[in-house]
Amino acid sequence: MPAPQAMRRRILEAAVATLAAEGVSASTAAMAKRAGIAQGSIFHHFESKAGLLNALYLELAEEVRAAVLADIPAAGLREQLLVVWGRWLDWAAEHPARRRSLMLLSLSDVITAESRAGSARNQAAGVELFQRAAAGGPLDGQPIAFLGAVVEGVAYAAMDAIQRDPERAGQYHAAGFAALWNLLRPA
Amino acid sequence: MPAPQAMRRRILEAAVATLAAEGVSASTAAMAKRAGIAQGSIFHHFESKAGLLNALYLELAEEVRAAVLADIPAAGLREQLLVVWGRWLDWAAEHPARRRSLMLLSLSDVITAESRAGSARNQAAGVELFQRAAAGGPLDGQPIAFLGAVVEGVAYAAMDAIQRDPERAGQYHAAGFAALWNLLRPA
Amino acid sequence: MPAPQAMRRRILEAAVATLAAEGVSASTAAMAKRAGIAQGSIFHHFESKAGLLNALYLELAEEVRAAVLADIPAAGLREQLLVVWGRWLDWAAEHPARRRSLMLLSLSDVITAESRAGSARNQAAGVELFQRAAAGGPLDGQPIAFLGAVVEGVAYAAMDAIQRDPERAGQYHAAGFAALWNLLRPA
Amino acid sequence: MPAPQAMRRRILEAAVATLAAEGVSASTAAMAKRAGIAQGSIFHHFESKAGLLNALYLELAEEVRAAVLADIPAAGLREQLLVVWGRWLDWAAEHPARRRSLMLLSLSDVITAESRAGSARNQAAGVELFQRAAAGGPLDGQPIAFLGAVVEGVAYAAMDAIQRDPERAGQYHAAGFAALWNLLRPA
DNA sequence: CATGAATGAGCGTTCATTCAT
DNA sequence: GATGAATGAACGCTCATTCAT
Structure with missing residues (x-):
């Protein structure tokens, strides 16, 4: 139960860095890479890219x-x-x-x-x-x-x-x- | 060439409307459609999407x-x-x-x-x-x-x-x- | 009557230069530009790009x-x-x-x-x-x-x-x- | 990853057949079709069309x-x-x-x-x-x-x-x- | 005839999302 | 859960060809 939250955080941090560097059109693949996880894994923690961005906001x-x-x-x-x-x-x-x-x-x-x-x-x-x-x-x-x-x-x-x-x-x-x-x- | 400037204007107006409605990621195809012209025709008047947007700016x-x-x-x-x-x-x-x-x-x-x-x-x-x-x-x-x-x-x-x-x-x-x-x- | 042949020659010369520089995929527009004529004019002298290339061959x-x-x-x-x-x-x-x-x-x-x-x-x-x-x-x-x-x-x-x-x-x-x-x- | 190499092979074989049939200007879409995969899938295995062709060469x-x-x-x-x-x-x-x-x-x-x-x-x-x-x-x-x-x-x-x-x-x-x-x- | 704007199919490539493993 | 290969729709852009002027 601690892990899921930690993973979520890691993804959000990676998303911040990626957004700042590449703009809103940054790909989820780039975020996943920065978070050190597989592309698909993002979608175990967030419903969609839009969901991730709203959560980050x-x-x-x-x-x-x-x-x-x-x-x-x-x-x-x-x-x-x-x-x-x-x-x-x-x-x-x-x-x-x-x-x-x-x-x-x-x-x-x-x-x-x-x-x-x-x-x-x-x-x-x-x-x-x-x-x-x-x-x-x-x-x-x-x-x-x-x-x-x-x-x-x-x-x-x-x-x-x-x-x-x-x-x-x-x-x-x-x-x-x-x-x-x-x-x-x-x- | 009856009005090359007129077409340019039409494209720019269509771009304004499309941008306002769909954001910067609006496609050139959407702009062309709104201008009532073929997708490719935009590129007779502007070198690229970036060129069009800078001109509009x-x-x-x-x-x-x-x-x-x-x-x-x-x-x-x-x-x-x-x-x-x-x-x-x-x-x-x-x-x-x-x-x-x-x-x-x-x-x-x-x-x-x-x-x-x-x-x-x-x-x-x-x-x-x-x-x-x-x-x-x-x-x-x-x-x-x-x-x-x-x-x-x-x-x-x-x-x-x-x-x-x-x-x-x-x-x-x-x-x-x-x-x-x-x-x-x-x- | 002398002119048509001259134009044909100019186009073929332009085609040679363009082909040598850009390969077979060179555009007819590039050839027209090198020949100093409008894009569409090529097609008054040759039926199609294929026709032009065969004639050149x-x-x-x-x-x-x-x-x-x-x-x-x-x-x-x-x-x-x-x-x-x-x-x-x-x-x-x-x-x-x-x-x-x-x-x-x-x-x-x-x-x-x-x-x-x-x-x-x-x-x-x-x-x-x-x-x-x-x-x-x-x-x-x-x-x-x-x-x-x-x-x-x-x-x-x-x-x-x-x-x-x-x-x-x-x-x-x-x-x-x-x-x-x-x-x-x-x- | 049952056989990442197998897919690569399939693409290369499809590329050979497509090139032989249609020339160097054969489209990646045609190669993908012949390989029985989606157009985009080629780019999981090769960086670009040029990369694919060099690898094949x-x-x-x-x-x-x-x-x-x-x-x-x-x-x-x-x-x-x-x-x-x-x-x-x-x-x-x-x-x-x-x-x-x-x-x-x-x-x-x-x-x-x-x-x-x-x-x-x-x-x-x-x-x-x-x-x-x-x-x-x-x-x-x-x-x-x-x-x-x-x-x-x-x-x-x-x-x-x-x-x-x-x-x-x-x-x-x-x-x-x-x-x-x-x-x-x-x- | 010459022009060049217009067309629209097609290109290589990207990407959010799915899913078998 | 995690993985990453696969998908296929979309994108920006090119180009042979047409046609009104």
Whole structure:
């Protein structure tokens, strides 16, 4: 019973690496090879390629949530957001292949509406923090999906900048957060 | 040769529709079918699928630029940005398939570095406007690529919101712009 | 009326060059391009690709015959054969593309039995010379086709050697002829 | 994996038959059909069509060598050559499709220089026999490639004659050998 | 006649999935 | 379970040939 889960993990890790390297069109054979198993064995653990990719999408989304939202210290709202911001950028910087896979998957049409909804539910707690920060600002009262997308847009811009130019990571981290805070707060 | 350009256009339009409907992995056969021509005929007008997609990418990028940046009225910076913002969201709302295609293409690795550079050059005038608006704000002095990505992130969030919920288009338009202006300006 | 023949010639010359460069699978489009005409124009001068290749085969075969067998001086048999041998090797050395095309065509199955028969008839006079030389030797009385093939085999070996190593052309010329003469004569 | 080699063999046999029947441009689909397998299955056993054809070329070349050069009896040079000559003609007569395939392949440009070199190395022992027989004759001291080509040319002429007119096989066999021996020996 | 765009069958190759071992 | 050979539909692309201009 421990083995099946371990095999599943190995396949998912291999899938991350393969996706990051070759895009969503990476073959299941390439994933199997990277996992060190036979081509056909993947299908003992996942119903289909689509099933595997959806499972991976959910795992990665949950991983981000855990990395970013676990044990947020009791503190002022700005300090809490700063913690979240920092963890988010750090996760992206430390796991570029995972970030790339997650992004490729979220843009691919193999990810079902159900998977997307699950992922969104997952991140609700995080968005809610930003929602509180938006009180009185221009996005006060806007739907969560909109607010979340705005925040995500700014965060992805910072992640891309850091990945492109890691030596100025601190500068992008600080400027990005200042911009985001500005964006949320009343003028 | 009554209209070699007309056939090219028909293929590109069919490609937009097919990409929007089926993703980047849409087959050239599907595009040909939608264009009402034989499969092989595509290759009289484009060297390869990659060539077709790059041409489409450049056309769409130029189309956005023309729609958004043409004849910006002499006015205060805020009014100019508001014009740009409005035209951008309008283009997206009016051409959802084109927007989706452009996004899918820009995330795909068939688009060459050269195409991307051409597109970036194209949009330089627009980004420069935002750069001027950022003076004194948290993104003052940041690289153009970072600033552009932040602005794009906010704009895409607004476009998605409007597409999801067109009845509140005005609200997303106004709140998005206020947030963007806040983000750029000094606290 | 002069023009049609000129165009035909141009196409055949282009076909030779294209065949030599790209093999029998060379496209008619490539030949048309090399001839400086439109793809479709080839089919105003030749019924089909197969028709073109058969015509080329016959032209080349006739060209060899003319180059090798025209005006053979009255002389002893050995001297006559030496003239033929020399002209044959010279033609091959001077027209490698034509030789290669002729060989490719003769091995291809687009050349009909009729074309082959025509070419064989053409060369009968030449083979007859060798037949006379074979009198009393081991091939005396053998069918013309067999005798011709043997002679051809020796000649092609010499041509290949000269093409591979042109500096020793004289040596291959002389040794090849001596071997051929030995082969034909009584022990 | 009951017999991975068996499938490989079946494909190679089907390739021989298909090549002999349709020429080098025979499709892999036709080979698969003749082998009774799916089109795609060929590519589990061979990397590509070119890989398959090169493998076939090497197998056939080795097969000829084994059939012709194995266990040559200790005897006078003439008797040894006669054994080789006989085995060579017999192999060709018994395996016309294999001979035709080998010839088509050797003239095709899908066969790599490496394959050709391997095949040449393979046959060195045979050519060396003819080289010894050439001592004192017109081809004494000529490069192996030239000598080999001459011998091959005479042999192929005999094979063709036998194939065309099997009833006189003995006559072509004897006359061909006499001619070859004459060719090699001093006048 | 010349043109070259259009055709559509066919090519070599890939790949998710199945299944006998 | 694990294996990997087998499948066959699909893919991007080529090409001889046709035909409206």
